[in-house]
Amino acid sequence: MDQDSLKLxxxxxxxxxxxxxxxxxxxxxxxTGSTANMFIDLLANAAHLFxxxxxxxEASAERLRGHxxxxxxxxxxxxxxxxxxxxxxxxxxxxxxxxxxxxLTREKIVAAVATEFICIADESKxxxxxxxxxLPVEVVPMARSHVAREIVKLGGDxxxxxxxxxxxxxxxxxxxNFPIAQPLATEAKINGIVGVVCNGLFALxxxxxxxxxxxxxxxxxxxxxxxxxx
Ligand SMILES: O=C(CO)[C@H](O)[C@H](O)COP(=O)(O)O
Numbered sequence: 001m002d003q004d005s006l007k008l009x010x011x012x013x014x015x016x017x018x019x020x021x022x023x024x025x026x027x028x029x030x031x032t033g034s035t036a037n038m039f040i041d042l043l044a045n046a047a048h049l050f051x052x053x054x055x056x057x058e059a060s061a062e063r064l065r066g067h068x069x070x071x072x073x074x075x076x077x078x079x080x081x082x083x084x085x086x087x088x089x090x091x092x093x094x095x096x097x098x099x100x101x102x103x104l105t106r107e108k109i110v111a112a113v114a115t116e117f118i119c120i121a122d123e124s125k126x127x128x129x130x131x132x133x134x135l136p137v138e139v140v141p142m143a144r145s146h147v148a149r150e151i152v153k154l155g156g157d158x159x160x161x162x163x164x165x166x167x168x169x170x171x172x173x174x175x176x177n178f179p180i181a182q183p184l185a186t187e188a189k190i191n192g193i194v195g196v197v198c199n200g201l202f203a204l205x206x207x208x209x210x211x212x213x214x215x216x217x218x219x220x221x222x223x224x225x226x227x228x229x230x
Pocket of ligand 1: 033086087088097099100102103
């Protein structure tokens with residue numbers, strides 16, 4: 001099976017998981033990227049079963065509208081039942097690196113609001129230690145040199161993502177050569193640098209459930225803490 005087939009398999013699995021829970025007032029959070037796009041396209045067939053969506057990027061909002069799925073401003077909704085999004089890397093604690101599509105800040109905001117976060121990814125994203133994928137950091141443009149110097153002090157090699165302006169008008173630094181042994185501490189430390197808007201580590205708010213597409217089928221990996229509490 002090629003990577004796109006694996007992505008499609010997890011997009012379908014996510015729809016299968018959420019469809020029984022959909023009600024006429026349900027708002028779904030929608031991520032960004034090629035896997036999320038496949039989920040959006042499949043979700044279009046179930047559009048009559050829920051109210052609408054909040055999107056983590058202008059690109060996803062446009063795709064949703066293209067399927068006549070209503071897109072709400074996050075400030076206008078009380079509750080996001082579930083957030084479905086891809087990842088650039090995931091580990092067994094369901095901690096993630098995200099932001100390859102430069103949408104990390106809005107992704108993190110929608111994930112924070114959502115009751116449940118379902119991550120959909122193909123097996124190429126599965127790692128034992130996060131950090132082979134360069135960690136995206138969204139920065140206020142005037143602070144990018146300052147933030148880059150501070151990241152060098154932490155041991156990383158930050159590189160400006162040329163030509164990219166986020167939906168929030170900011171720049172992205174991609175941090176190379178930065179294996180992340182302690183995701184929680186690293187996420188907090190980078191957030192503490194003045195000028196950082198957000199970083200692509202999702203450890204403070206990991207996924208609750210990971211649908212991982214493998215050549216043997218879709219693995220359904222649940223974060224025990226979430227499923228014990230709910
Ligand atoms: O974080 C993201 C965008 O900011 C995406 O979820 C991540 O880059 C994975 O993308 P894809 O599904 O295309 O592999």
